[in-house]
Amino acid sequence: MSQSPTRLVTPVLEVTGVTKRFGSVVANSNISFDLKPGEIHALVGENGAGKTTLMRILYGMCVRDSGSVLIRGSEVNFRRPSEAIDQGVGMVHQHFMLVPSFTVMENLTLGIEPGKFGLFDKRAAAESVLESMERLGIEMDPQGIVGELSVASQQKLEIMKILHRGASILIMDEPTAVLTPQETMELFGLLRRLAQDGSSIIFISHKLREVFEIADRITVLRNGSTVETFLTEGTDPAEVVAAMTGRDDVNLGRMERESNLGDVVLSVNYLSCVKPAHDSGLHQVSFEVRAGEIVGIAGVEGNGQSVLAEALIGTIPLAAGDIAIQGIPLAKASVSERRNQGLAYVPEDRQLEGLPINGAVWEGLVAGRLRNWSAWRSLANAFPKSSKSWVQDLISRYSIRTPGYNVACSSLSGGNQQKLVVARELEAQPTCLVLAQPTRGVDLGAIEFIYQQIIEATNNGCAVVLISADLDEIMRLTDRVLVMYGGQIVADEVTTSTTREQLGMHMMGSVVGTGAA
Amino acid sequence: MSQNSAKPLESNEKIDTQWSHRWRSVRTKSGALSFTLIFGLLLTLALIQAQGFKPIPTVWEGIQYSLGDPTSIARTLAWGLPLCVAAIGVALAFRSGMFNIGAEGQIYAGAMAAAIVGAYIGPMFTGLHLALCIIAAALIGGLIAGVLGWMRAVWGVDEVLSTLLSNYIIVLFCAYLATSPLRDPDRQSGTTKAVFDSAMFAEIMPKTGLRSAIFLVVVLCLAVWWLSEKSTLGYRWRMTGESASFAASVGINVKRAQIQSMVFSGALAGIAGALLVTASQGRYWTAIGSGVGWDAVLIALIGRARILPTIGWVLVYTIMRSGARGVEQVSEVPAELSLILIACIIIIAAARAGVLYKVTGIGRRLMPKREGDVNGMV
Numbered sequence: 100m101s102q103s104p105t106r107l108v109t110p111v112l113e114v115t116g117v118t119k120r121f122g123s124v125v126a127n128s129n130i131s132f133d134l135k136p137g138e139i140h141a142l143v144g145e146n147g148a149g150k151t152t153l154m155r156i157l158y159g160m161c162v163r164d165s166g167s168v169l170i171r172g173s174e175v176n177f178r179r180p181s182e183a184i185d186q187g188v189g190m191v192h193q194h195f196m197l198v199p200s201f202t203v204m205e206n207l208t209l210g211i212e213p214g215k216f217g218l219f220d221k222r223a224a225a226e227s228v229l230e231s232m233e234r235l236g237i238e239m240d241p242q243g244i245v246g247e248l249s250v251a252s253q254q255k256l257e258i259m260k261i262l263h264r265g266a267s268i269l270i271m272d273e274p275t276a277v278l279t280p281q282e283t284m285e286l287f288g289l290l291r292r293l294a295q296d297g298s299s300i301i302f303i304s305h306k307l308r309e310v311f312e313i314a315d316r317i318t319v320l321r322n323g324s325t326v327e328t329f330l331t332e333g334t335d336p337a338e339v340v341a342a343m344t345g346r347d348d349v350n351l352g353r354m355e356r357e358s359n360l361g362d363v364v365l366s367v368n369y370l371s372c373v374k375p376a377h378d379s380g381l382h383q384v385s386f387e388v389r390a391g392e393i394v395g396i397a398g399v400e401g402n403g404q405s406v407l408a409e410a411l412i413g414t415i416p417l418a419a420g421d422i423a424i425q426g427i428p429l430a431k432a433s434v435s436e437r438r439n440q441g442l443a444y445v446p447e448d449r450q451l452e453g454l455p456i457n458g459a460v461w462e463g464l465v466a467g468r469l470r471n472w473s474a475w476r477s478l479a480n481a482f483p484k485s486s487k488s489w490v491q492d493l494i495s496r497y498s499i500r501t502p503g504y505n506v507a508c509s510s511l512s513g514g515n516q517q518k519l520v521v522a523r524e525l526e527a528q529p530t531c532l533v534l535a536q537p538t539r540g541v542d543l544g545a546i547e548f549i550y551q552q553i554i555e556a557t558n559n560g561c562a563v564v565l566i567s568a569d570l571d572e573i574m575r576l577t578d579r580v581l582v583m584y585g586g587q588i589v590a591d592e593v594t595t596s597t598t599r600e601q602l603g604m605h606m607m608g609s610v611v612g613t614g615a616a
Numbered sequence: 617m618s619q620n621s622a623k624p625l626e627s628n629e630k631i632d633t634q635w636s637h638r639w640r641s642v643r644t645k646s647g648a649l650s651f652t653l654i655f656g657l658l659l660t661l662a663l664i665q666a667q668g669f670k671p672i673p674t675v676w677e678g679i680q681y682s683l684g685d686p687t688s689i690a691r692t693l694a695w696g697l698p699l700c701v702a703a704i705g706v707a708l709a710f711r712s713g714m715f716n717i718g719a720e721g722q723i724y725a726g727a728m729a730a731a732i733v734g735a736y737i738g739p740m741f742t743g744l745h746l747a748l749c750i751i752a753a754a755l756i757g758g759l760i761a762g763v764l765g766w767m768r769a770v771w772g773v774d775e776v777l778s779t780l781l782s783n784y785i786i787v788l789f790c791a792y793l794a795t796s797p798l799r800d801p802d803r804q805s806g807t808t809k810a811v812f813d814s815a816m817f818a819e820i821m822p823k824t825g826l827r828s829a830i831f832l833v834v835v836l837c838l839a840v841w842w843l844s845e846k847s848t849l850g851y852r853w854r855m856t857g858e859s860a861s862f863a864a865s866v867g868i869n870v871k872r873a874q875i876q877s878m879v880f881s882g883a884l885a886g887i888a889g890a891l892l893v894t895a896s897q898g899r900y901w902t903a904i905g906s907g908v909g910w911d912a913v914l915i916a917l918i919g920r921a922r923i924l925p926t927i928g929w930v931l932v933y934t935i936m937r938s939g940a941r942g943v944e945q946v947s948e949v950p951a952e953l954s955l956i957l958i959a960c961i962i963i964i965a966a967a968r969a970g971v972l973y974k975v976t977g978i979g980r981r982l983m984p985k986r987e988g989d990v991n992g993m994v
Contacts, residue, residue, distance in 0.1 A: 100956075414864045435867030444865060450859040455854075462855065466866035469848055479841070481851040 109172060110135050110269055111299050112157070112188075117166030119152055126152040128323045129166070134268065139290060139300045141314035141331075144343055145305070145542035146513055149323040150303050154270050156303075158190045159183040159473050170268070189266030193273050195257050199246030203256060204228045206245050207263050230261050235289065249280040250400075255289065262293075269293070270301045275309055279399045280570065280603040287313050307351070308334045308571065319343050344543055353361050353575050358552040358553050358576075361390030362425075363564035365411075365531045370420035372410055378401040379586040381410060384421070386581055386588060388531065388562040393553070395577030395594065396566040403586035405447055406564045408535040411564070424531050435470055441530030445520050445537050446568070453520040454508045461490050461504040463519050467527045497522035498548070514545030521549055525556055532556060535566040550576060570599050584608040632878050652934070656961035663957060669949050678954075681942020682935045687902075690824035691728025696934030697895060698723070698888040702912035703919070703930050704840045705884025709845055710921035712877035713857035714765060718779030719885040720784035720909025722760055726753030726889025728790045732798070734893060745814040750832075750890045757886020758879040760786065765878025769871035775878070781911070791902045806902040817895045829895035840884070841923040853877045855920075883979035885909065918965045929965070936961065 110133035119127040126147045128340065134140050144150050155161045159166065159177025168175055170186050177183045180190075198205050204221075207228050214220035228241045237255050254274060261269060271290075275283045281422045290300055290313060301569055304310050311331060319326040319342040320469060326342045339491075341347040365388040374380035381403050388394045398404050409415045412421060413434040422432045432440070446452035454463035465486055490504045499518045501511055510514060524532065534553070538546045553576070557563055567573050574579055574594060582605035583589040590605035647874040648663040661671040682692045702719050709716035716722075730749040738745045764782060767773040791806070800809045817827035844850040864870050892904050915933055919926030940954030 199953060409960060412865060414861075433867070433869065435869070437869045446861075448861075448866050452865045455858045455862050458855065458858050462851065465851075466855070466862075466868070469851060470867045472848060477849040478847050480846050481848040482846075 113169040117163050117165050119163050125323050132318045134299045137294050137297050138315045139294050141302045141310040141317045144320035148320040187267045188259030190270040191257050195253050197245050203243050204241040207260050268299050272303050278442050279606055354550050359391045363387045364390050366423050368421045371418045378405045382586045390560040390562050391557045393563040393577045395571050395573035395580040397580055398583035399566055402583045404583050408566055408575050411533050419603045425523045443524040443529030445524055446537035449516055449520050456509050459505050460501050463508050464490050464523050466522055493522045513540040514542045517541050531562045533564045652965045655964055657971050659960050660957045677946050678939030678943040680765050682938035687824050689823040690826035692938040694825040698891040699908050700930045702885050702888035703915045703926050705881045706912045706916035707921045707926045709877050709881035710916050711857050712853035714878050715776045716881045717913050718782045719912045720883035721783035722757040722882045723889035723905045723909045724787050724790045726757045726886030727892045727904050729753045730893040731757040731808045734815030735809040739812040739814045742814045749815050749894050752888035753886040754855050754883035758883035761882020762879035765875040769874045794902050807817035808900040810899045827895045829891050844923050
């Protein structure tokens with residue numbers, strides 16, 4: 100860092116040798132990094148590398164065991180977030196801390212309401228809100244109800260809320276997870292303006308592409324310690340990944356495989372269903388997937404991808420249309436009948452649908468095995484000896500890191516939970532595999548492992564539908580991409596001949612040929 | 617297989633950690649239990665002292681009365697048998713996510729069915745007659761709960777409400793039967809004819825009320841434990857209760873699991889009612905249940921719907937109730953005081969078992985859903 104082109108100024112935040120233990124687990128061990136005024140500093144690392152713990156220490160949500168934290172040169176030890184806020188440290192959480200039924204103005208001034216004698220001075224509030232919006236170049240109706248805003252606007256509001264409280268050090272925890280590529284660009288514009296105005300930003304993300312785009316410096320954490328701090332200009336993703344994983348053979352590019360397409364396995368015709376609470380409905384969705392093919396479904400969340408997955412596996416009723424696997428119509432079939440026809444499903448929300456989160460590991464694994472048992476075994480042992488050795492075998496073959504099959508699924512890391520789900524689904528030797536957000540919150544090592552499993556399945560002739568909000572994932576893995584918007588498929592592109600930008604346009608609703616470019 | 621960073625653990629290392637894991641959970645559980653009991657005991661002593669009685673001799677009397685000699689133990693057990701069957705029945709439904717708080721009604725219905733079969737059919741061979749009484753009670757209990765479960769699964773009628781309200785319908789309908797068409801003309805209003813002797817369990821300890829029904833209860837406990845915790849059917853029910861979305865997505869028929877577990881739950885409550893007639897009262901009368909169903913719901917909640925803890929809590933509760941009755945008989949300590957104490961102990965246990973959380977969960981389900989999707993979005 101000696102040839103740093105950044106000005107030689109005192110850091111606004113300096114972390115030296117911070118250690119934090121939870122029982123016997125060392126979450127942070129001797130972590131050091133610093134943040135300069137006007138700098139955007141990215142913090143990257145796998146799940147469990149200690150990013151969250153460090154942020155919680157900086158934001159006063161937990162107290163460090165040793166080491167020092169200096170803010171503008173003076174030692175601090177926050178015991179609660181309000182103390183951090185008083186020192187100008189603000190945090191944008193992954194899950195927004197907003198009151199959905201309140202207006203923009205009310206949310207912004209919540210807790211610091213202007214006015215006297217316990218009365219709320221609406222005019223003063225509106226003025227102060229407009230002022231900070233103008234400063235940031237954000238246009239938003241102060242009287243708008245927050246719950247009705249888009250996710251991107253809610254996030255901007257969250258940032259404004261923190262600035263409104265006088266924060267000059269912003270901690271952003273995975274801020275782009277919920278945004279489209281275009282919205283991400285907008286957010287980056289805002290962050291750059293803030294940095295120019297002198298705010299300092301700690302940017303936590305899984306997505307290296309974004310880190311390289313926005314950050315001035317990148318600090319890598321691994322197993323609770325700082326590995327290295329890179330200048331963004333002086334490094335490349337491969338180097339950062341090597342630092343994150345401790346390996347230099349991680350493949351970040353396209354997962355190459357022999358494309359060996361067979362007959363049509365899954366055909367979906369004019370599928371429609373009523374809008375459920377959590378997503379858009381489906382309108383006449385049709386597509387086909389061949390044996391050995393991976394078809395990606397991209398789109399901004401809430402445009403029908405979740406419903407499509409549920410409609411394919413059969414957990415929500417269809418209004419119209421047909422689904423067939425190898426020519427056998429399944430639109431009216433139950434989930435277990437569909438699964439018996441060779442359909443497998445890795446659900447989007449693994450903690451809710453993928454596994455019994457409070458149940459044991461074996462309970463999550465044996466579900467598919469038990470489904471095929473005849474009725475007379477209903478009263479027999481659900482987990483006999485033969486299943487025990489089968490489960491042991493799965494755990495070792497899919498390298499699920501767990502102390503044993505009797506521990507609760509909730510005690511496994513995200514990556515291992517997902518390996519468990521993938522193990523169960525692929526063990527059924529499916530002819531068609533539906534994956535919804537298969538690598539969300541999963542560390543790089545596990546992602547690579549899961550990708551290899553998917554590819555192995557396609558080599559055996561499995562047709563794969565990959566629903567993902569992560570365009571990188573789609574670009575790396577799929578043969579074709581379908582883009583969903585408003586419950587419809589608006590584009591069908593060959594992956595190798597399209598670009599992220601083009602897909603981004605489709606995701607905003609521009610239909611093929613009539614693009615608003 | 618690709619090379620991967622996670623190296624599988626050695627197999628005996630795995631078994632070791634599994635055992636230590638189990639042992640740790642047993643230790644924490646017994647720790648929680650003794651905490652509750654010791655705290656409850658201290659509270660008891662303090663309350664009795666505050667009322668101006670001598671605390672330690674009073675409690676000692678209670679323990680003597682409930683557990684002092686074989687006769688006392690037998691009497692205590694006899695009282696707990698119907699409660700035990702009803703509690704594991706309720707737990708079975710809870711385990712699959714169905715709040716069967718209609719156990720009280722199902723107990724009354726079962727008792728009425730047993731009383732009718734016992735008094736109007738027969739006399740006949742004892743074992744057969746008893747079996748008929750119990751089967752009739754199980755059928756009617758299972759039918760009631762099954763219909764309510766079916767309404768939940770197919771029509772979405774909240775089973776918390778429907779089972780709760782079914783109690784009033786059933787208890788009052790049985791009261792009508794007992795006071796009018798089936799009334800025993802030789803006795804005061806509200807009782808049915810006495811059942812034949814062949815429809816009564818044999819007393820195995822004279823003057824204690826402990827009858828051979830205890831063997832049936834032990835068998836039922838074992839069977840229900842196997843059903844709920846070990847069998848494939850129980851696996852489906854537990855997964856349905858643990859996470860209905862998971863169950864649905866792996867192909868478990870959630871509706872069927874809900875209805876099935878309700879049928880079994882109701883059948884057990886019905887059998888508990890049959891025991892009240894065939895192992896205790898010998899006839900139906902209008903207040904035969906005396907709140908056993910409600911106690912069962914409470915205990916199943918405290919036992920977190922696990923069968924073995926539920927049975928354990930039935931024992932604790934039975935001993936406390938029996939002790940309270942003893943205290944009432946031999947000392948001046950008023951009966952209400954003992955009820956307050958039991959309530960306190962249950963609250964402590966409930967706080968530990970996270971029942972308060974469950975109750976708020978029920979509350980949330982009964983509240984109209986607003987802003988749900990907004991919160992779900994972010």
